[in-house]
């Protein structure tokens with residue numbers, strides 16, 4: 001069975017973009033792959049996080065993993081910092097990465113431009129740690145949204161570099177992104193991706209938003225004045241985004257939705273999008289409410305950390321031996 005690994009970095013509440021671009025696909029993959037999913041809490045602290053808020057977001061993210069259908073009996077779910085090999089291989093990978101390649105990372109460039117509090121060294125070496133996350137488990141595939149593809153490419157480069165320098169050690173991973181929904185856009189600025197780091201909350205639907213808020217955000221989504229439901233990302237980015245959201249949640253092809261709405265208004269279309277999104281979110285929230293009251297989060301993380309530690313420790317030892325870091 002091929003191995004797959006992915007992580008989410010919950011510096012805020014998880015949103016519909018995370019769900020459609022990542023989470024929901026993990027659930028589909030757990031039956032066909034040996035799946036490892038983790039919460040990248042070490043990646044969260046490249047910027048200051050209020051400890052109390054971070055703790056709540058991490059816990060919510062695990063609960064949402066479970067609520068969306070990830071099953072700890074079918075896959076390994078863990079918290080990155082519980083598995084010590086990540087930070088350790090992260091350092092060794094930083095020592096394989098060149099300043100030039102890390103400086104070219106789009107996410108680093110964007111986030112360092114936006115932030116005026118000071119850019120940490122952690123933000124710069126973030127992709128080296130991400131490479132370690134992936135390479136520790138010999139993952140064949142890494143399902144991510146479009147924005148993370150460049151980081152997976154770096155993991156590939158580092159694996160190849162290491163294998164050439166020290167002999168065959170790592171599997172070279174491949175990124176995997178969904179055909180529809182790899183980049184859900186903001187509802188208020190449909191040329192930007194839906195993101196928890198959005199300044200305004202209107203463009204981002206959180207999985208834990210109450211349903212009235214979800215509906216309101218969709219009904220006031222920015223569209224255009226062409227008055228025609230069509231999939232045209234360039235001229236109708238708002239409508240195209242709503243079409244992608246609806247198609248990926250309902251399974252109905254975009255063409256089919258477009259033809260159903262010929263000659264009809266945006267209001268009616270948005271109402272159906274809101275119905276589809278609310279139905280999905282309501283289901284998730286019901287499960288979430290039960291999970292947070294149970295001890296499932298704790299038991300899942302304990303079991304996950306044990307399994308992940310075993311595999312990753314073996315790999316770390318192998319790497320250290322090859323590099324000459326280990327003596328015995």
Ligand code: ATP
Pocket residue numbers: 007008009010011017018019020021022023143144145146147148181182183184185193194195196197
């Ligand atoms: P944000 O911009 O909201 O901070 P992120 O990409 O930095 O998001 P994560 O929460 O770690 O942080 O993202 C988890 C996964 O969700 C990644 O695979 C990412 O590619 C995917 N993802 C994030 N935003 C979107 C989006 N708008 N559309 C599709 N996939 C997304």
Ligand code: LTN
Pocket residue numbers: 005006007008009040043129130133134142143144148151
């Ligand atoms: N960088 C990713 C989160 C992440 C990840 C990973 C994803 C950290 N390590 C390993 C896939 C594989 C993000 O910001 N979304």
